[in-house]
Amino acid sequence: MSRLTPLRPPSWLPLDPYILALLGTVLLAALLPASGTAATVGGGAATGAVALLFFLYGARLSTREALDGLRHWRLHLTVLAATFAVFPLLGLATKGLVPSVLTPALHGGLLFLCLVPSTIQSSIAFTSIARGNVPAAICAGSFSSIAGIVLTPLLAALLLRQSAGGFSADSLIRIVLQLLVPFLAGQLLRRWTAPLLTRHKKLLGYVDRGSILLVVYTAFSEGMVAGVWHQVTPARLGALLVVEAVLLTVMLAVTWYGAKRFGFGRADRIAIQFAGSKKSLAAGLPMASVLFGAQASLAVLPLMLFHQMQLMVCAVIAKRRAGDPVDEPAPAPEPEPEPVPESVPVPESVPGRGPVPGRGPLAPSEQECTAAPR
Numbered sequence: 432m433s434r435l436t437p438l439r440p441p442s443w444l445p446l447d448p449y450i451l452a453l454l455g456t457v458l459l460a461a462l463l464p465a466s467g468t469a470a471t472v473g474g475g476a477a478t479g480a481v482a483l484l485f486f487l488y489g490a491r492l493s494t495r496e497a498l499d500g501l502r503h504w505r506l507h508l509t510v511l512a513a514t515f516a517v518f519p520l521l522g523l524a525t526k527g528l529v530p531s532v533l534t535p536a537l538h539g540g541l542l543f544l545c546l547v548p549s550t551i552q553s554s555i556a557f558t559s560i561a562r563g564n565v566p567a568a569i570c571a572g573s574f575s576s577i578a579g580i581v582l583t584p585l586l587a588a589l590l591l592r593q594s595a596g597g598f599s600a601d602s603l604i605r606i607v608l609q610l611l612v613p614f615l616a617g618q619l620l621r622r623w624t625a626p627l628l629t630r631h632k633k634l635l636g637y638v639d640r641g642s643i644l645l646v647v648y649t650a651f652s653e654g655m656v657a658g659v660w661h662q663v664t665p666a667r668l669g670a671l672l673v674v675e676a677v678l679l680t681v682m683l684a685v686t687w688y689g690a691k692r693f694g695f696g697r698a699d700r701i702a703i704q705f706a707g708s709k710k711s712l713a714a715g716l717p718m719a720s721v722l723f724g725a726q727a728s729l730a731v732l733p734l735m736l737f738h739q740m741q742l743m744v745c746a747v748i749a750k751r752r753a754g755d756p757v758d759e760p761a762p763a764p765e766p767e768p769e770p771v772p773e774s775v776p777v778p779e780s781v782p783g784r785g786p787v788p789g790r791g792p793l794a795p796s797e798q799e800c801t802a803a804p805r
Contacts, residue, residue, distance in 0.1 A: 449640060450739045456644050460651035460728075470652060477649040480642035481717040482613045485580075487635060488714075489617025490624045492573060503567050506699055510549065510571040513686050513707030515582050518545040519590065521678055532670045534662050539591060540730040541674065543722070544737055546586045547715035548579025554706040557745045561752030563701025571706040579714060580614050587722055605721050643713060646720045647731070654728030662729070675737050679744060682708040701752055705745060712738040 465473045522545030529538045551572030558568040584606045617624070628635060686707040690700040715734045723730040 450735070452640070452644060453647055453735060456647050457651050460648050461655055464652035464655040465649065466652070466656050470649075470656070473645070473649045473652065477646045477720060478609060480645050481609050481720060484613075484639060484642050484713075484717050485610050486613040486617040487628070487639065488576065489614035490621050491628055492576060492618070493621075503570065503699075505693070506564075506567050506695065506703060507571050507574050509686075509690060509693065509695075509703055510575060510707045511578060513682065513689075513703070514549050514575050515546070515578065515586065517685060518682065518710075519586060521545060521681060523590065525674060525678075528670075528674065532667075533674065534667060536662055536726060536729040537667060537671055537733065539723075539726070540719075540733040541671070541678075542590060543587065543719060543730050544675075544710055544715070544734045545678075546583050546590070547710045547718070547734065548583060549575035549706050550709045550711040550713070551576060553742060553745070554702075554709055557705045557749040558702050560749040561701045561705075562698070563705070563752070564698040565702075567699060568702040568706050571702060575706065576711070576714065579711075580611060583714075583718060584610070584722075587718075591722070606718070609721050610718065639713065643716050646717055650720050650723075650727035650731065654726070663732075671733060672736060672740075675733060675740060679708065679737065679741060683744070683748070697755070705749070709741050709745065710734065710737060 464470075519542075522542040525533070525538060525541060529535055533541065549572055551569070554572050555565060555568050559565050683704060686704040687700060690703040695703065712734060716731055719727045719731045719734070
């Protein structure tokens with residue numbers, strides 16, 4: 432009897448296991464939402480988890496390494512412009528889809544998605560696969576993460592006043608206390624904590640992901656108790672997927688052809704495309720829990736869908752870019768050989784002075800030429 436071959440997704444279609452864990456957490460919150468005392472305890476634990484996450488972000492992020500990449504300032508400004516200018520403008524343009532295509536809550540989540548900083552790990556991985564400028568991708572992702580700590584809350588305060596429950600001064604205070612202060616503390620203590628974090632990198636990875644799962648469970652439990660999920664229908668969900676697919680396509684085209692327009696080479700264009708068109712799930716989920724409260728479950732839904740979509744699409748692009756011919760510099764022209772001067776015969780004697788040393792005796796005809804005049 433032949434053995435059955437297990438079904439696996441194709442290698443070019445990555446399914447992030449963490450997305451499966453997030454979906455499982457959402458299902459758990461839908462079936463067993465935390466309420467009452469459990470919700471209070473879970474909310475306090477989620478608040479502490481968010482603070483811990485951003486402390487670890489600050490402790491692990493090397494500002495010195497990011498500053499060392501300032502020599503590529505044009506590339507970094509291009510990525511920052513795509514992340515915090517072009518993306519938000521496109522998000523604002525989708526306002527016309529409310530309420531015919533998107534509900535106000537879903538549009539608020541979509542707009543929040545456009546304000547989140549770029550991801551670091553997957554941008555580096557895809558840039559490496561496509562044979563792009565990996566050091567530039569590392570620095571660009573670091574710059575985006577640092578800038579996002581400040582720019583994302585400020586842009587949210589400016590653009591989310593009327594979306595997903597609004598944005599209040601209390602939300603801004605929570606952002607400062609739960610996000611900015613722990614991040615700065617991690618940066619200040621990095622000198623002492625960096626060796627410990629490096630030794631236990633794998634363990635801290637589980638802490639990161641476990642903390643985010645706790646935040647997601649708490650947010651979706653609040654949404655289930657508040658009944659916000661009744662606003663989402665399968666038709667609305669399908670429309671959201673279509674809008675996000677168009678958004679990703681536009682950003683991939685803008686970053687690739689825009690970088691070409693600005694005169695960047697192939698390797699830099701790859702780094703710009705992957706760093707400028709992607710959004711960080713790890714940074715966005717904790718921020719959403721602080722910004723939106725009970726509405727966070729709907730606010731993070733567009734980000735979760737976009738995250739998986741960008742992984743699938745960028746994996747295909749990276750594989751294709753890996754087969755492109757790499758632009759190699761033209762070989763320098765070989766220098767023309769200098770003309771060799773014609774050899775000048777060395778005289779065997781100097782008139783009036785006799786034979787030149789080392790020549791030996793002169794021939795009779797030469798003796799007559801060198802004889803002293805009478």
